[in-house]
Amino acid sequence: xxxxxxxxxxxxxxxxxxxxxxxxxxxxxxxxxxxxxxxxxxxxxxxxxxxxxxxxxxxxxxxxxxxxxxxxxxxxxxxxxxxxxxxxxxxxxxxxxxxxxxxxxxxxxxxx
Amino acid sequence: xxxxxxxxxxxxxxxxxxxxxxxxxxxxxxxxxxxxxxxxxxxxxxxxxxxxxxxxxxxxxxxxxxxxxxxxxxxxxxxxxxxxxxxxxxxxxxxxxxxxxxxxxxxxxxxxx
Numbered sequence: 001x002x003x004x005x006x007x008x009x010x011x012x013x014x015x016x017x018x019x020x021x022x023x024x025x026x027x028x029x030x031x032x033x034x035x036x037x038x039x040x041x042x043x044x045x046x047x048x049x050x051x052x053x054x055x056x057x058x059x060x061x062x063x064x065x066x067x068x069x070x071x072x073x074x075x076x077x078x079x080x081x082x083x084x085x086x087x088x089x090x091x092x093x094x095x096x097x098x099x100x101x102x103x104x105x106x107x108x109x110x111x112x
Numbered sequence: 113x114x115x116x117x118x119x120x121x122x123x124x125x126x127x128x129x130x131x132x133x134x135x136x137x138x139x140x141x142x143x144x145x146x147x148x149x150x151x152x153x154x155x156x157x158x159x160x161x162x163x164x165x166x167x168x169x170x171x172x173x174x175x176x177x178x179x180x181x182x183x184x185x186x187x188x189x190x191x192x193x194x195x196x197x198x199x200x201x202x203x204x205x206x207x208x209x210x211x212x213x214x215x216x217x218x219x220x221x222x223x224x225x
């Protein structure tokens with residue numbers, strides 16, 4: 001499974017766009033990229049997933065570099081509710097059954 | 113928002129006691145995962161099921177931990193003889209299939225005294 005590297009922390013003000021990067025230099029062709037976030041006292045929450053190029057949903061957008069070694073989660077107009085630990089996870093849906101191996105994540109602090 | 117239900121939310125046990133926690137996956141989700149998140153926020157996969165069948169489980173689960181997902185009943189994770197190191201947040205997640213995103217419950221926080 002590809003290991004991921006994220007910045008340990010980031011800070012932003014409400015209303016800003018936040019881009020969280022994730023490096024996965026050893027990603028395999030069978031692996032997908034998932035982003036989850038977790039706030040205290042709750043389980044992780046799925047944000048977005050992708051395989052290549054650009055994915056967008058109502059919560060975030062995900063840009064994946066052409067060689068798939070780097071992905072960037074973009075959160076438009078962050079609010080205090082977006083303060084969380086963001087996890088970038090690379091996993092495959094084949095023999096691994098899509099088990100999520102969480103790293104240490106990026107702790108996003110949002111200031112008013 | 114996730115509709116995975118986990119009970120109890122908090123569980124306190126003495127060392128050597130059994131600890132059992134339950135999970136009701138989202139309706140229509142046949143795949144269930146159990147994870148452990150320790151006090152350092154490190155996650156560990158424990159076991160997963162598709163319907164009632166075990167797909168994968170780690171060695172730790174095979175020894176003191178037992179889990180099941182019976183038909184028409186909540187899934188459960190039980191620690192036969194709790195140890196202090198088992199104190200953690202136990203998270204249940206469900207998914208439509210092994211290739212889809214997982215939806216997590218709020219977890220059961222186990223404290224072993």
